[in-house]
Amino acid sequence: MVNKISKVMLRPAKCGLDLGDGSERAEYVDQDYILQTLGRPHRNINIMYTYYPKDKEWPQRISEACKDMEIHFQWDYPYDDYFPYEGGIGEDTSGQPFEQIRDIRRHGQDVTLTLTIDCSLSDEYLRKIARDLRNFGRMRLRINHECDGDWFTHNQRFSYQEIGDFFVRFSKIIKEEAPNILTVFCAGAVMDLDAEELKVGHEEEFTEAYRQADIWSMDCYLALHYGWPFDVCEKGSDSYAVTPVETFYQRLKKSAIRFAQLNDGKVRPLVVSEFNTDGDVVGPKHQAESIKRFIARLKEGHAEEWFGGFSLYQFRDRGRLGLEIEDPNNKSVGIPQPLLKEYKEILKDDYFMPRMETKAETKLPVTMRWGGAEDAEGIALEVTLEKNPEFFEINFEENLNLMIEINGHWFYKAEGTDCIDLMPAFFDQDIKERTTLSITMFAPPASGENDPSQGEDWMENYYCTMHKLPELRIRYEAIEEV
Known part of the structure; x- marks a missing residue:
C-alpha cells in the first residue's frame, strides 16, 4: 500500500504559535x-514554576502553606503562587516540572519554563538548575517575567x-552549562507611541539584560481582568484593562524597534508569552473576535x-482566560468555551503551520533526527x-515513540503502543476520489530527554532509527451493514 518513502524536514511556521498549560490559575x-482536543501540537508549551528554596515555607506551594493568610491580591503571598520547582539544590528531577517537561517533549513540542526565582541565590544554585535542564533539548527559560512591574x-x-x-548572571551560567x-x-514595552524618542520602562537598569537575552518577550492582553479572583469584573470597576488591537x-x-536599539541594532525574536482576550471582560461568546483581528493585523x-x-x-483556566474553564466541581474536568472552536481554526491557518519540506526518496532502515518543533528530520510514507x-x-x-501526521491531523504513538487508529483524520475531511496522501512521522525522544551517548550534538539533537515499515489496515466498506 505504500508507494514510496521520502525524507521530510520540519521547519518553522511564518509565525510561531505556543500555548500555556498550568499556572496560578x-x-x-x-x-x-x-492533542486529542486540538488536533495538532504547538511549537512551545509554557509551564510556570517558582523557586525560593531559602524561604521557611519552601517547598510547599505558597497558597497551601499560607492557606489561612488574609490576602487581597493574587501576589500578596510571601512568594509567587506557582508550582514549586523541585530540582535545584534538592536534586530531585523525578517530580515537577520534569515530568511535565518530559510529557511535552515526547509529544513533539518544545518547552518554555517560566521560573520566578530568588535573585539572592548563589551561582551554585543556578548551576544546578542549568544542569537539571540541559537534557531537555532546545527549551526556553523565561526568568523572572514581567519584571518591569511591582507585583x-x-x-x-x-x-x-x-x-x-541577576538575569545577566543566570543567563551566562546557562550558556556555560546548557547552551541548548x-x-x-x-519586561516592559513602549507605552508612549507618539513620543519622538521611544522608551521602555527601566531601560537603564535592564539594558544589559536585553543584550544578554536570546529572546525578548512581553505579556500583553487585549483585555484582562487583573483583579481575578478577588472581585467580580463589572462595568466601571478599576480591576480590568482593555487595549485596542491597533494600539x-x-x-x-x-x-521591537526599541529593544534592538538597546542591543546596538542587533535584532532578537520578540514573542508575547501570555496573550488572550479575557472572557471576564468581553464575555465568552466574543472572546475570539479581537484575537482574530489581531492575527489579521499581524x-x-x-x-x-x-x-x-x-x-x-x-x-484550561479557573477564570475566563482558557480554551476550557476548569469545572468548579472537579478540577480534572474542562468545560469547552466558544474560543476553543475558533482557536482550532486558527491552528489550521497556514500562517501558523510548521512547514514540511519533502526531500529525496529513501529506504529503510532510516535514522530520524529530532532537534525540536522547528527543526526535525522524519519520513513520509506515500499512500494512494x-x-x-x-x-x-x-x-x-518496533517499539518507537512517534508523532504522526496525515490529512492535516496529528496523532501520538507512545512506546508500547502497537496500533493507532488514523480515522479521525477523515471524520471532517472526506476524500471524494482517488487521492495520494502522505503519512508523515517524526521521532521525538520517548523519555522526553536527549541521550548523552548519541554524540557531541546530544544537547541539540536526538536520533532514532526505524528498521521495519509499519503495516496499514485500510478498508473502504463496512465489515457488515446492519
Missing part, C-alpha cells in the same frame, strides 16, 4: 488530552537593577519579519487511497 493538563516577589524584594543583574537553552527576558500591534512593533503588517509568535494563555476509508489503522512491530 489552573492545573497542568496532560498533552494526550490537549511579583522579585519586584517586591529586589530593585530593578538587581533583577536585571535559550533565555527569555520579559496593541503598534506597541509590539515599536517595542499578517497585514508582515510581522513575520520581526515578530516571533505568541502563546495563548492558557488551555481509492476513496474515503471506513477503517484506517497503522500497526507497528
Whole structure:
C-alpha cells in the first residue's frame, strides 16, 4: 500500500504559535488530552514554576502553606503562587516540572519554563538548575517575567537593577552549562507611541539584560481582568484593562524597534508569552473576535519579519482566560468555551503551520533526527487511497515513540503502543476520489530527554532509527451493514 518513502524536514511556521498549560490559575493538563482536543501540537508549551528554596515555607506551594493568610491580591503571598520547582539544590528531577517537561517533549513540542526565582541565590544554585535542564533539548527559560512591574516577589524584594543583574548572571551560567537553552527576558514595552524618542520602562537598569537575552518577550492582553479572583469584573470597576488591537500591534512593533536599539541594532525574536482576550471582560461568546483581528493585523503588517509568535494563555483556566474553564466541581474536568472552536481554526491557518519540506526518496532502515518543533528530520510514507476509508489503522512491530501526521491531523504513538487508529483524520475531511496522501512521522525522544551517548550534538539533537515499515489496515466498506 505504500508507494514510496521520502525524507521530510520540519521547519518553522511564518509565525510561531505556543500555548500555556498550568499556572496560578489552573492545573497542568496532560498533552494526550490537549492533542486529542486540538488536533495538532504547538511549537512551545509554557509551564510556570517558582523557586525560593531559602524561604521557611519552601517547598510547599505558597497558597497551601499560607492557606489561612488574609490576602487581597493574587501576589500578596510571601512568594509567587506557582508550582514549586523541585530540582535545584534538592536534586530531585523525578517530580515537577520534569515530568511535565518530559510529557511535552515526547509529544513533539518544545518547552518554555517560566521560573520566578530568588535573585539572592548563589551561582551554585543556578548551576544546578542549568544542569537539571540541559537534557531537555532546545527549551526556553523565561526568568523572572514581567519584571518591569511591582507585583511579583522579585519586584517586591529586589530593585530593578538587581533583577536585571541577576538575569545577566543566570543567563551566562546557562550558556556555560546548557547552551541548548535559550533565555527569555520579559519586561516592559513602549507605552508612549507618539513620543519622538521611544522608551521602555527601566531601560537603564535592564539594558544589559536585553543584550544578554536570546529572546525578548512581553505579556500583553487585549483585555484582562487583573483583579481575578478577588472581585467580580463589572462595568466601571478599576480591576480590568482593555487595549485596542491597533494600539496593541503598534506597541509590539515599536517595542521591537526599541529593544534592538538597546542591543546596538542587533535584532532578537520578540514573542508575547501570555496573550488572550479575557472572557471576564468581553464575555465568552466574543472572546475570539479581537484575537482574530489581531492575527489579521499581524499578517497585514508582515510581522513575520520581526515578530516571533505568541502563546495563548492558557488551555484550561479557573477564570475566563482558557480554551476550557476548569469545572468548579472537579478540577480534572474542562468545560469547552466558544474560543476553543475558533482557536482550532486558527491552528489550521497556514500562517501558523510548521512547514514540511519533502526531500529525496529513501529506504529503510532510516535514522530520524529530532532537534525540536522547528527543526526535525522524519519520513513520509506515500499512500494512494481509492476513496474515503471506513477503517484506517497503522500497526507497528518496533517499539518507537512517534508523532504522526496525515490529512492535516496529528496523532501520538507512545512506546508500547502497537496500533493507532488514523480515522479521525477523515471524520471532517472526506476524500471524494482517488487521492495520494502522505503519512508523515517524526521521532521525538520517548523519555522526553536527549541521550548523552548519541554524540557531541546530544544537547541539540536526538536520533532514532526505524528498521521495519509499519503495516496499514485500510478498508473502504463496512465489515457488515446492519
